[in-house]
Amino acid sequence: MSKNNSVTNLLRSELAKATGCNLETIRYYEQIGIMPDPPRTARGFRVYGEEHVRRLRFVMRMRELGFSLNEVRGLLTLVDGGTQTCAEVHERTLAHLSDVRARITDLKRIESVLEETAAKCSGEDVPECPVLDALSA
Amino acid sequence: MSKNNSVTNLLRSELAKATGCNLETIRYYEQIGIMPDPPRTARGFRVYGEEHVRRLRFVMRMRELGFSLNEVRGLLTLVDGGTQTCAEVHERTLAHLSDVRARITDLKRIESVLEETAAKCSGEDVPECPVLDALSA
DNA sequence: CTTGCCCCTGTACTAACTACAGATCGTAGA
DNA sequence: TCTACGATCTGTAGTTAGTACAGGGGCAAG
Known part of the structure; x- marks a missing residue:
């Protein structure tokens, strides 16, 4: 023992x-x-x-x-x-993979919106901000 | 009034x-x-x-x-x-953008690891799972 | 002998909500 | 007139994945 x-x-x-x-x-x-x-x-x-x-x-x-x-x-x-570990693990890995891919897609969409938004802005000290207006709309 | x-x-x-x-x-x-x-x-x-x-x-x-x-x-x-709204907003947007990009990079790394992992697995009902072994290592 | 260190425990805090319990109030139907 | 219903109100607790802090105990070195 x-x-x-x-x-x-x-x-x-x-x-x-x-x-x-x-x-x-x-x-x-x-x-x-x-x-x-x-x-x-x-x-x-x-x-x-x-x-x-x-x-x-x-x-x-x-x-x-x-x-x-x-x-x-x-x-x-x-x-x-x-x-029957292997089959299950495979399945869950794939499920999680598609989850991760969805999150990537989502973040890429966000990325391009932020890029567009930033591009609209001159970066100057104007009190009226077209970016904020664009974002609120 | x-x-x-x-x-x-x-x-x-x-x-x-x-x-x-x-x-x-x-x-x-x-x-x-x-x-x-x-x-x-x-x-x-x-x-x-x-x-x-x-x-x-x-x-x-x-x-x-x-x-x-x-x-x-x-x-x-x-x-x-x-x-001085506009300059500030521009700055914060860019900061957030780089944040989002970092998260994308991160998720892509995870994606490829999961892909490799899933590829290693036959999906058969073997009790010994090479995937779990790979992941533990 | 006392100071400091490491360990222990329990509890509270974070983000961004969601959900539920119980009170109240006005109105519609019997 | 009485009662039931629906909508709102409030406060409180639960969620995820931890982090942090307060307070207590024992051992060892100075």
Whole structure:
């Protein structure tokens, strides 16, 4: 019954340093169940192992890619469950991809409106601003 | 002393319908000072005029263009103040434009990562998922 | 022995709304 | 006249993804 599933024993601040994740964010992830409650030392300090590092890195990567915490939660249950994982993951990746593409399209529209707007303006110190008028219309 | 500065007298629900803005959002904008407290009827109902419609439309347009409520607040003080407006507006528009462009660049990076990731996956029902492995790494 | 540091906990704050509970008021129908 | 309905009003809480701060405990060095 010897527990040798974790090699490194990290405190919370060390996990934060190791992953680049904010200290408080780790606690937050534990509160909402994205990260498991880690074991504690006799003094009550959280102790993390390799598996926590891996899981947190995964979460951070997914967040970077724009997945919401709920989506990340979903992906994690796939990881944890391990059943027909690949097809599901593929599907969710594609769904998220189309989401990202929609946001890009949206931002491009905004970009061109802002470009037009800026072009209309001479940049001089005129009290009457054609840009504001254009935008209000 | 006759007040004829507003032609239309709209209730809140009518302002909402006229602008497409959510009813509750209007109250919220009043709470945070984006919209002014409107005059009331004897029964305490809010009454809006043309100037409210115009202002709310402006706010909505700016929000659509991705300005934060704080930025909108700033633009509104320029509108209200009316001093050296144009140069300032030009500047803020450009600042926001570069912001939008940065977000586009970011999303494009995410897009290509997701594309690569999805391409790696066959979409078959394999329990071991190369995508998840790739994403964790 | 006291100062400082690191850890702990709980709570409040952010943005930009949305939603719901409970009060009131005027009018329309029975 | 009584009651029900619809519209408005107010205040408060929930959402997402964290960040920040207040207050308490224990260990170690000076």
